[in-house]
Amino acid sequence: MDVENKKSYVIIGGLIIGIIAALLSMAGNPANMGFDITGFIRDTVGALGLHQDTGAQYIRPELVGLVWGALILALARGQHKAVGGSSPLVRFVIGFFVTVGALVFMGDPFRMVLRIAGGDWNAIIGLIGFIVGVAVGVYCLKKGFALKPATVAAKLDSAFAPIVKIVLLILVCAAPAFIVFSDGDGVGAHHAAIIASLIGGLLVGAIAQQTKLCMVGTFRDLFMDRKTTMLCGWIAVLVAAFVVNLLTHQFQGGVDMQPFAHTDGVWNFLGMGLVGWGCTLLGGDPLRQLVLSGEGNTDAAVTVIGMAFGAAISENFALASTVSGPTMNGKVAVIIGLIVVLIISGYYICGKGCSQEQQE
16 A cells, blocks of 8 residues: 555544544544543543442443454554564553543644544643653664564463443443432543443544554654654544534533643643653554554453553542542652653663674
8 A cells, every 4th residue: 555545544543533533422422532541541540440439330331342443443454463472571560650641731633633623722731741751752762662573472362351341331231330420520420421432442443453543653753754644644633523513513612610620730741751651662642552462462451451440540549630630649650651661761771782782
């Protein structure tokens, strides 16, 4: 496929994803949150009893759809491959802190775009921080950062993520306790119908598998190779969601009183800076990690587990922000996360450099 045809596919895919995301918000998902991978993971682990915030407890069928949409298309295209062993514990730790940063910002890169499309100008500060974080990550890549290469893994290992998602779907369909909340104003109490969420997730998962759409990949490609294909895809997501929001009266431009967001620019910037840096080292944002887990990548599945652990810790220890702003615990956690990612970056860059010097 030539570059122009590939760009057309990515743009069309982005338009469809933007429409689906905005329609899911209209159908009941939180405003500007048709998709928010880290937020949805937080809601899901809450529904499983791993944190006690009753306002954020709901098994999100979109997560099931994303993994299975990617799995089905990968199998159909002969692209499913069980691989793993690429520094899984490091990926777990980075995934943990990526979620911490995202929950301080109150959204992952996907939701960041949807927040802008909905008129939340606070997310623009987050976008700037995210771009800076990716730029730092790209600098690390250019200096030689690289995790251990993945190798062929057992087929059973690659089935872990899809099987877990099916179990979650069964739970949300069969157990009313997972869809009834004591806090009717919480983010978890806002959700589209199960079938709509599942279908939306399946479609977005398949499209993301086909196009390899990833916010980190967007700016990594732009900074490293001057490629704009992925950027066009995310602009398409933004434009499509913006148009649907306008047509359905969901657009609300401004800074104050934005749904499920806060106005602290410094921590919006730093939270998404941590997300951008960490995801660049991981090789993909939270959406991409779910898609990769559907394709058979067990390292991506470990990363998602790290994100789930980060979500549970964030809620249990008041790291996640509220509409009132970031907490002191959250601020400290972001600083610690930046230090940890810096140490990991330096270790792998120095390790490669030292190895090369020994060979010479």
